[in-house]
Amino acid sequence: MPEITYREAIKQALSEELERDEQVVVMGEEVAQYNGAYKVTEGLFDKFGGKRIIDTPISEAGFIGMGIGASMLGMRPVMELMFWSFSYVAFDQIVNNAAMVRYMSGGLINVPIVIRGPANGGTNVGATHSHTPENFIAYTPGLKVVCPSNAYDAKGLLKSAIRDNDPVYVMENTLLYGQKWEVPEEEYLIPLGKADVKREGSDLTIVSHGRSVITSLEAAENLAKDGIDVEVVDLRSIRPLDIDTVLESVRKTNRVLLVDENKPFCATSSQISHMIQLEAFDYLDAPIQRVTSIDAPAIYSDPLEKEQLPNVARVEKAVRSILDQVSA
């Protein structure tokens, strides 16, 4: 199987869907002639032209709202946010319009829009550019949100997102764009709402999503050297949520660590924790613990930002503390 970057995988998904369905257009700041702020859309403008690949002014509320209006009339716009952090200026469109129109019309109108872009910290750019709003989005009934942790998932999930009849928001990661994974050449889709066990283990379950999965896998490899056998469940999709795969793992390992780049209060992991205690209470041998971002705006200073985010050392430490608790 060829290895391609996360960036290339997303581009392939866009290109394939643009070819498959002429109602698909790609829009955003710098996506066309400049080839994308992160080069995700590189070459698409040359291939598909200016009618399909469209540079927008810096007007997130305006152009995302426009995409929502166009999707009501049957188009399938894929909107790029240069950073999900910039979604905050378009929040009314992203939440009130995209998510509420179907409901308030009693089911008469669909909004098959995709909004995608990077949502991550760890790039030394300060608090305004480091937001991870998957928890905000998952909070809103009517919206779907996925956070692919690798190239294979990114491609399969984005293709499903574009074909979905509900609004789907895809949160990518700039730190993953340049990394490579095996991706088959033949076409495939990954359904939304299907978690993936990225590493099997018997001692403890880590539940994670996005780049935190990569961090967790690295920690798991280190722990394996000490004979600690960690299972890593990648949620992939936050809403819809495959809680069954999580519960199945918990019932096997009886110990849980949630690793989540969100800040702790009302994080994605808060919901997961609640559901695990509600549905698998009798299987737990220790309290559920979490590793999240440290609860402050994203710090600029590079070494400290690495400390603020979930990292391998913090994950390892948390796993050991849970296991110590159980054996004590």
Add this chain to the structure above:
Amino acid sequence: MATKKTTRSSSGLVEKAAKAKINSSLSNEEKIKLLEDMIRVRRFEERSLRSYQQGKIGGFLHLYIGQESVATGSLSVLGENDHFITAYRDHAHALLCGMGMNECMAEMYGKATGCSRGKGGSMHFFAPDKNYWGGHGIVAGQTPLGLGLAYALKYQEIDGCAICYLGDGAVNQGVFHESLNIAALWDIPVIFIIENNGYSMGTSEARSSKFEDSLAKRAEGYDMKWESVEAHHVYVVREVTDRWVRYAKENSKPVLLEMKTYRYRGHSVADANSEKYRTKEEIQRYQETMDPINVFRKTLTDEGIIDDEKVKEIEKNAKEEANAAAKFADESDFPTVESITEDVYWEADNPDERKSEGRLFFHS
């Protein structure tokens, strides 16, 4: 160079509009229908006000009373490929595009028989099958959606345009300006109609907007055509809208129109201060000289097309229809608790075609 045009109210304006082909070609029946449309809208809203006062309708109730010529005139010139969208003052647009009084009244009563199955309320009426895309509660939130409708028509190479209505208060929202810029930049056939009733809640136009001559003149900053008119005569609204709809479609260009109008009632029925921020005389003056129904009734009487008898009949029918709608709404059932989680996700409502897995809904 954008057109600069501010037309002032005068009988000359109405006479000119009456002579325009869009109006002179109207049959007597069609003219009577325009009057009937306005009367139906007003009687419906008056009936809904009574239901609100009786406690049958909750929430906000924003009445269009006094402004009927704007929606009636502008919607009456649209073709089958033209779409439209508005804010929360949306009842007139609904009835005028062919939604029934029953479904609209029942929606306000929060009943399952309502146009949105009781999920939208007064501010959120929709009829996509009639090219009506709502009904939006956030001031100016609908403006990029209207732009998007017109963009989709252009992309799909459909010979149509979109009209996006907004209030005079909405012109100060950032997203509206973003929409104007994009519309002009990309030559999108969208017509923004400012329904300028002089007030945004209790704030007069003069206390909320800085502008020269007309709010619509702001279009010049975007190299966009604009026009501002006194809009209480339905002929004038038809003439102006028709001319700019044709312009927008033929040239694939956006337009910003200001229609000067007036609302008699409070901002919403909950606005107890509606006579505090303006004088009684101001309301009276408009009612006596510019009421859209009276003005057009006089025109049709002068043209010898209707008499008092005919108007009485129209009034009677409209009242009866509105009363019947209130009865229908009253007798309808409330939605079921199960229906709360319907119409949230397309996939959840179409389980046979669902492709995703996992939980879409969460319980506490």
